[in-house]
Each structure stands twice: as C-alpha cells, then as structure tokens.
Amino acid sequence: MITKPPARYLEAVDELAADPIVKRMAARLADVPGEQRVHADGTLDYRFMCEVADDYIDAGGQHRGPVGAIAHAVLRLRAESALTEGDSRS
Structure with a gap:
C-alpha cells in the first residue's frame, strides 16, 4: 500500500522541481523506459x-x-511536460 508522503517530502519535491538542474534532467528523461522508472504498484525503481x-x-x-x-x-516535470505537449498538439 502506498501512503501519502509527509509534508516535508512534498516540500522537497516542490523545491527540486524549481531547480534548473532537475528541469534539464526531466527534459532528458524521455530516453528512459517507464518500467525502469516506476514499478507497477507506483513505487520508484530503486536503481532509477x-x-x-x-x-x-x-x-x-x-x-x-x-x-x-x-x-x-x-x-513530475516530465508528466507536466507531456501534458503541455499534448495540449499544444490539439
């Protein structure tokens, strides 16, 4: 069972999502297959x-x-980018 992360964890994700390094990393993530990022149960792959x-x-x-x-x-940034790209194609 996946539980909601603590507030401090979510704050860290927000701070990191604004980091230019993380933004560049997200842009390159398309090269990594989804099954190598997240398991079927929604948990992060440890190696990833x-x-x-x-x-x-x-x-x-x-x-x-x-x-x-x-x-x-x-x-998160990769998902937001995919949504934005999908909107621009409509």
Whole structure:
C-alpha cells in the first residue's frame, strides 16, 4: 500500500522541481523506459532513484533532501511536460 508522503517530502519535491538542474534532467528523461522508472504498484525503481540522485549531484545539485524527492520531481516535470505537449498538439 502506498501512503501519502509527509509534508516535508512534498516540500522537497516542490523545491527540486524549481531547480534548473532537475528541469534539464526531466527534459532528458524521455530516453528512459517507464518500467525502469516506476514499478507497477507506483513505487520508484530503486536503481532509477539512485541514478537520478547521482546525476543530480554530479551536475552540481545542492539540495540535500530525501533521495526519492529528486526522482519524484523529475517525474513530475516530465508528466507536466507531456501534458503541455499534448495540449499544444490539439
């Protein structure tokens, strides 16, 4: 069962989603198949979560919140981008 994350976690995702490094990472995410990002039950794939965190730090990211928050921020931005792209095609 997936529970709602604590408020601090959600705040970290919001902060990271505004980070230019995370925005660039989200733009490149299209190359990663969905099943390598999230399991069928909605939980993050551990390898994906760690790779995203490593990429973020290697790119100079300074946020030191929960490691999963980086992956969730990237996925959120990717989803928002897909929605925007879909709206522009209509």
